[in-house]
Amino acid sequence: MxxxxxxxxxxxxxxxxxxxxxxxxxxxxxxxxxxxxxxxxxxxxxxxxxxxxxxxxxxxxxxxxxxxxxxxxxxxxxxxxxxxxxxxxxxxxxxxxxxxxxxxxxxxxxxxxxxxxxxxxxxxxxxxxxxxxxxxxxxxxxxxxxxxxxxxxxxxxxxxxxxxGAGQTVKAANQLIVAGTIQLVAEAIVFLEAYGVDTTAAVKVLAGGLAGNAILDRKVTSMLQRDFTPGFRIDLHHKDMGILTSAARDAGVIIPLGSHVAQLIASLRASGHGQLDHTALLLLVERLSGRDLQSAKV
Missing domain, CATH: 3.40.50.720 (NAD(P)-binding Rossmann-like Domain)
Structure with missing residues (x-):
């Protein structure tokens, strides 16, 4: 054995x-x-x-x-x-x-x-x-x-x-895509809620089209419920985005959207939310939109 x-x-x-x-x-x-x-x-x-x-x-x-x-x-x-x-x-x-x-x-x-x-x-x-x-x-x-x-x-x-080292390089790229996708899903949720749309129905149709992604499949239900029990903490994604931005700089690769999302994650962490799940980016979107923050379940 x-x-x-x-x-x-x-x-x-x-x-x-x-x-x-x-x-x-x-x-x-x-x-x-x-x-x-x-x-x-x-x-x-x-x-x-x-x-x-x-x-x-x-x-x-x-x-x-x-x-x-x-x-x-x-x-x-x-x-x-x-x-x-x-x-x-x-x-x-x-x-x-x-x-x-x-x-x-x-x-x-x-x-x-x-x-x-x-x-x-x-x-x-x-x-x-x-x-x-x-x-x-x-x-x-x-x-x-x-x-x-x-x-x-x-x-x-x-x-x-x-x-x-190649495994870690690919993982950095993975974290770039995940962070960007979570941010866009969070923005879409706040946008849909602002118009009073049935978000459950909206998510179903979005997940079945070209907008479909793993965040809509696995994370969106907890996001809609404002349940940010950590599966992957903001603190860790902040660390990973630091790895990504540093490696991109060393290679001379420009990642404007990735750098912006890295700053949003850093802002959420600085606000004391580092122990929440990375889908808590939704809280930041609400705050930036001037909408009432809903209590996160932790």
Missing amino acids: TVLAFIGLGIMGGPMAANLVKAGYDVIGYDTNHSALASLQNLGGRSAGSIAQAVTDADVVITMLPDSPDVQAVALGEEGIYANARAGTLHIDCSSIRPDIAQQLARRATDLGLRAVDAPVSGGEVGAIEALLSIMVGGQPDDVSEAQQILQHVGSTIVHVGPH
């Missing part, structure tokens, strides 16, 4: 680890949240008291962490993955981090006789629970092929998009 160490059992990591347990893997979890560890144990997984303990006997290590510094600390620290994993261990990083950091980690792994791929995911909490994530993978073909055998149990679309 393949032994998997899974580090980071949050909104996304917890369901992903659970699905790997269901698939028959021996999963050893580590997280600073003890209730998350208990949940994994209740499903048949194991828990570790440290990163070092989690990875020592693992064949594969998966990380799902908030940001680049978190992944660097977990991978490169004295008690981290690379200092304690066995030679040949495969590190699959499913976090969303800077492409250049993913490349640096891959080089360091190679120097130490380990292997690494970047495999960020898209699909939110529902996608993680239902094992329907879209996963973009960067790395060496043989390593990616091995990673795909595991990732098929947490995602439905798994694509090798290029060398190390």
Whole structure:
């Protein structure tokens, strides 16, 4: 039985680890949240008291962490993955981090006789629970092929998009499209409500035409109800848009709409809404339109 160490059992990591347990893997979890560890144990997984303990006997290590510094600390620290994993261990990083950091980690792994791929995911909490994530993978073909055998149990679309760092580059593009789409759906909702249109009926017909998108399919009901319980927090999307705008600047690519949406997300975060779901961009549209804010359910 393949032994998997899974580090980071949050909104996304917890369901992903659970699905790997269901698939028959021996999963050893580590997280600073003890209730998350208990949940994994209740499903048949194991828990570790440290990163070092989690990875020592693992064949594969998966990380799902908030940001680049978190992944660097977990991978490169004295008690981290690379200092304690066995030679040949495969590190699959499913976090969303800077492409250049993913490349640096891959080089360091190679120097130490380990292997690494970047495999960020898209699909939110529902996608993680239902094992329907879209996963973009960067790395060496043989390593990616091995990673795909595991990732098929947490995602439905798994694509090798290029060398190390390419997965993170594609994820940045994904976050650009998601943020822009949420903003446009939010604007459409406020526009429709201003005219007293039956928004449920309107959304149905919009979703069936050229305007159809995953936000209308998966997120619009909660948006109409002003339920912004976090599936993917504003704080995290703010981080991702920072990665995007920085990478675009480095490449000399102009993203006027993306930069504008990044500023809207930053504004919402600065207003104290960083812990809400990213669909809370609707609140900002209401505010800018001078309409009464409706209470968000959190």
